[in-house]
Amino acid sequence: MTRIARRDNLRPMTVLEVNALSHRYGNATVVEMPAWSVAAGEPWLLLGASGSGKTTLLHCLAGILAPTQGSVKVGGTDLATLHGSALDRFRGRHIGLLPQRLHLIDCLSVLDNLLLAQYAAGLPRDAAAARGALEALGLAGRAHERPHRLSFGQQQRVALARALINRPTLVLADEPTSNLDDGNCAAALDLLLDQAGRSGAALVIATHDQRVKGRIERRVELTGGMAVPA
Amino acid sequence: MNLFTLALAYLRSRLLASVLQVLLLAIGLAAIVVMLLVSTQLADRVERDTRGIDLVVGAKGSPLQLVLSSVFHVDSPTGNIPYAEAMKLSRHPLVKKAIPLALGDTWRGYRIVGTEHALVEHYGASLASGKLWSGEMQAVVGAEAARAGGAGGGPIKLGDTIIGSHGLVDGGAAHDEHPYEVVGILAPTGGVIDRLVLVSVETVWDVHPLPPGAAAAAAAGPPAAAGAAPTPAPKAAAAPARDDGHGHAGHSHARPAAKAGAKPHAHAHAHDHPHDDAPAASRPGGDAAGPGGSAKPAPGRELTALLIQYSSPMAAAQLPRLVNSATAMQAASPAAESVRLNRLVGVGVETLRVFAWVLLVAAGLALFISLYGALSERSRDLAMLRVLGARRGSLLLLLLLEGLLLCAAGGAIGLLAGHALTEWLGRSVPALSQWALTGWTLAPGEGWLVALALLIGAFASMLPAVLAYRTDIAKVLARG
Incomplete structure (x- = not known):
C-alpha cells in the first residue's frame, strides 16, 4: 500500500498532486511537503499532533492559503495559476471542506445551508439534490430547522452534506472526530468514508485522533513541519 | 437562495x-x-390665494389677522368697516377692482361669505352646476364644501337648503329661520374658494338682524366660538332705526364694489325686514381686535373687508398710507403678511x-x-x-x-x-x-x-x- 507516487508514474485519475510545497510565516517554516499524489476515491489520513501544521497544510491544499513555495494541483489545475474569484469558484466546485468547527450559517435553515453551497459555487440551486443528500444522512425531517437546534452529530452531518453537495473531486476534513465519543467517532468515520466513496471523491482527513488510525491505511505523517507520505 | x-x-x-x-x-x-x-x-x-389681491382693507387690528381672515379664511376677522367708507375707497382712482366681503357665519365649518360675483371671477372659479346667486338667501357652494356637506354625508345638490350657524367655528347658534337655497355649485379650483359658501352681501346683512343691544352679545357668544369668533360679522342689520323711507345708506349701494364690474343684484333689498333696525352698537362679538369697526357709531351697513387690486403700481406707495392714516380702516398687504407668516x-x-x-x-x-x-x-x-x-x-x-x-x-x-x-x-x-x-x-x-x-x-x-x-x-x- 501507500507507495509514494512518483511524478513519472502518475495514475490517470490523480486528483491531488503536491510538489515541493513549503509554507512559511515570516522566517519560520511551518510546513513542508516534498511530493504527494492522491488518486480519485482514495482516502488518506493526515496525521500530526496539534500545532504540527495540519491546518496550514489543509488550507494550502484547499486554495485558502497560497503556499510560499511549490505547487498544489487539484484535478490537474495548478492552484497558483488561479486568482481572485476564479480560485474561489474553483474551490467551490472542486473542493469540499469539512472544517473542525463546522461553520454552518446559523441564520439559514439546514436546507438553505446546502443551497447556499450551490449558490456560492455558481451552480444552479437544486433543492431535490439537497433534500436527497439530507435524506441519505437521516436529516430529512430537519431540513427546515436552524443548525443550532441540532445535535453536534447532526450538525456534522449537515456540514458533510454541504461539503459534498457540489460533487467535489477532493474532500478535506479537519479533525472530524475530535468532539465525538468512541461510538460516534466510528459512525462519523464510516459516514465520511461511505459518502466520499459514493461520490468518488478523494478524501483527506487531518487528525491527531488515534482512534482513526486503524481505519485508513494511506497516511501522511506530519512531524516537525515535514509532511511525509508513509 | x-x-x-x-x-x-x-x-x-x-x-x-x-x-x-x-x-x-x-x-x-x-x-x-x-x-x-x-x-x-x-x-x-398662499401664492394662489393672494394672487391678484394687492391690498386688504378691514378693521384696524393685526394686519396678519386681517389677511388670514379675509384672504385665507382661517382666522377671525379684526372687526368690521363701515360700508360707506369701503365704497368710497373702492371708487378711488388707484383701485382697479374692489371685492367686498361680509363674514360672520359658517355652514358645517365652511365659511359663508357675503360677496359679489367678482369674487368667483377673481379666483377663476367656474360653475360645476347651477348658476350664481341672483337674489337673497341664495347660495353658491365651493367644490370642497359641496362634496362634504350634503345631508347624510353625501354631496350637496342644487335646491338643497343649508342653514348657517353663527360664528366662524362650529357650534354657533343656528340661523334656523334663515335657510339658504343652493343655486350653484362651483368646480374645484384648488384654492380657498373651494371651501367657501358664497352669498350676496345683502343676504349676510339680512341673516343678522339683531334686536337692539343685548341680543348681539348673545349671538356672539357661543362659547365654542370664543377663541376664533368674536364674530365681527357685518351685522348688517346695524341699520338705523326704521329708516324705511329715505335712502338708507346701505340700500342705495346695492353694489358696494362699484368698480368690480356689473353686479346684477336684484336690489330688492327689503327693508321690510323687521330687524333691519338694530343699532350699530349692537354689533356682536366685542371685536376686541377691531376698534375701528366697533367704534364707529354711525349708522349704516358694514362689511368685514375689501379685497383690492391696484390700478397702477403707484398705488402700492399711496393707497395703504391713505387708508391707514386717513380712515378708521386698516390696509394690509397679503404679500407682506405672507412673508411675515x-x-x-x-x-x-x-x-x-x-x-x-x-x-x-x-x-x-x-x-x-x-x-x-x-x-x-x-x-x-x-x-x-x-x-x-x-x-x-x-x-x-x-x-x-x-x-x-x-x-x-x-x-x-x-x-x-x-x-x-x-x-x-x-x-x-x-x-x-x-x-x-x-x-x-x-x-x-x-x-x-x-x-x-x-x-x-x-x-x-x-x-x-x-x-x-x-x-x-x-x-x-x-x-x-
Whole structure:
C-alpha cells in the first residue's frame, strides 16, 4: 500500500498532486511537503499532533492559503495559476471542506445551508439534490430547522452534506472526530468514508485522533513541519 | 437562495436592531416629508390665494389677522368697516377692482361669505352646476364644501337648503329661520374658494338682524366660538332705526364694489325686514381686535373687508398710507403678511428640519454600528462563504445589500408615514384642516429623499462591506 507516487508514474485519475510545497510565516517554516499524489476515491489520513501544521497544510491544499513555495494541483489545475474569484469558484466546485468547527450559517435553515453551497459555487440551486443528500444522512425531517437546534452529530452531518453537495473531486476534513465519543467517532468515520466513496471523491482527513488510525491505511505523517507520505 | 435572501436572513437574525434602524430612519424621513408637504402646500396656497389681491382693507387690528381672515379664511376677522367708507375707497382712482366681503357665519365649518360675483371671477372659479346667486338667501357652494356637506354625508345638490350657524367655528347658534337655497355649485379650483359658501352681501346683512343691544352679545357668544369668533360679522342689520323711507345708506349701494364690474343684484333689498333696525352698537362679538369697526357709531351697513387690486403700481406707495392714516380702516398687504407668516412658521419648520436631520444621522450611525459590530461575529460565516466559492465581491455586495435593504424599508415606511401623517394632520388638527392639507400629493424633492435614504445605507455599510471584502479567510478559519 501507500507507495509514494512518483511524478513519472502518475495514475490517470490523480486528483491531488503536491510538489515541493513549503509554507512559511515570516522566517519560520511551518510546513513542508516534498511530493504527494492522491488518486480519485482514495482516502488518506493526515496525521500530526496539534500545532504540527495540519491546518496550514489543509488550507494550502484547499486554495485558502497560497503556499510560499511549490505547487498544489487539484484535478490537474495548478492552484497558483488561479486568482481572485476564479480560485474561489474553483474551490467551490472542486473542493469540499469539512472544517473542525463546522461553520454552518446559523441564520439559514439546514436546507438553505446546502443551497447556499450551490449558490456560492455558481451552480444552479437544486433543492431535490439537497433534500436527497439530507435524506441519505437521516436529516430529512430537519431540513427546515436552524443548525443550532441540532445535535453536534447532526450538525456534522449537515456540514458533510454541504461539503459534498457540489460533487467535489477532493474532500478535506479537519479533525472530524475530535468532539465525538468512541461510538460516534466510528459512525462519523464510516459516514465520511461511505459518502466520499459514493461520490468518488478523494478524501483527506487531518487528525491527531488515534482512534482513526486503524481505519485508513494511506497516511501522511506530519512531524516537525515535514509532511511525509508513509 | 441568493445574496438577496441571504441578506434578508441576516437582517432577520438580528431583528430587533434591524427594526430599530428602520424606525429611526423612517421617523426622520417622515418628519422631512411632513415638512416638505406642509410647507409646499402652504406656500402654494398662499401664492394662489393672494394672487391678484394687492391690498386688504378691514378693521384696524393685526394686519396678519386681517389677511388670514379675509384672504385665507382661517382666522377671525379684526372687526368690521363701515360700508360707506369701503365704497368710497373702492371708487378711488388707484383701485382697479374692489371685492367686498361680509363674514360672520359658517355652514358645517365652511365659511359663508357675503360677496359679489367678482369674487368667483377673481379666483377663476367656474360653475360645476347651477348658476350664481341672483337674489337673497341664495347660495353658491365651493367644490370642497359641496362634496362634504350634503345631508347624510353625501354631496350637496342644487335646491338643497343649508342653514348657517353663527360664528366662524362650529357650534354657533343656528340661523334656523334663515335657510339658504343652493343655486350653484362651483368646480374645484384648488384654492380657498373651494371651501367657501358664497352669498350676496345683502343676504349676510339680512341673516343678522339683531334686536337692539343685548341680543348681539348673545349671538356672539357661543362659547365654542370664543377663541376664533368674536364674530365681527357685518351685522348688517346695524341699520338705523326704521329708516324705511329715505335712502338708507346701505340700500342705495346695492353694489358696494362699484368698480368690480356689473353686479346684477336684484336690489330688492327689503327693508321690510323687521330687524333691519338694530343699532350699530349692537354689533356682536366685542371685536376686541377691531376698534375701528366697533367704534364707529354711525349708522349704516358694514362689511368685514375689501379685497383690492391696484390700478397702477403707484398705488402700492399711496393707497395703504391713505387708508391707514386717513380712515378708521386698516390696509394690509397679503404679500407682506405672507412673508411675515412664513417667518413665524419658519421657526417651527426649522426646528423640525434639524430634528429630522439628527434622526437621519442617528439612523445612519446605528446602522453602521450594527453592521460593524456584527462583523467579527460574522467573519467565520463570511470566510465559509468564500470557502464555498463565493467571491470577495459577493461579500461586499452582501453587506451593502443589508444596509440598502434596511434603508429602502426605512425610506418606504418613512415616505408612507409622512404622507399618512400629513393627511391625518390635515383632517384632524383644526388649525391645519382649514388649510386643506392633503397627504395625497407628492412634494418636490421626495425623490431625493429616497436617494438620500439609500445613500445613508450605502455610507453606513461601506466600511463593514470593505472589511468583509478583505477578510483573510485562512486566518479566520485557523482561529476556529
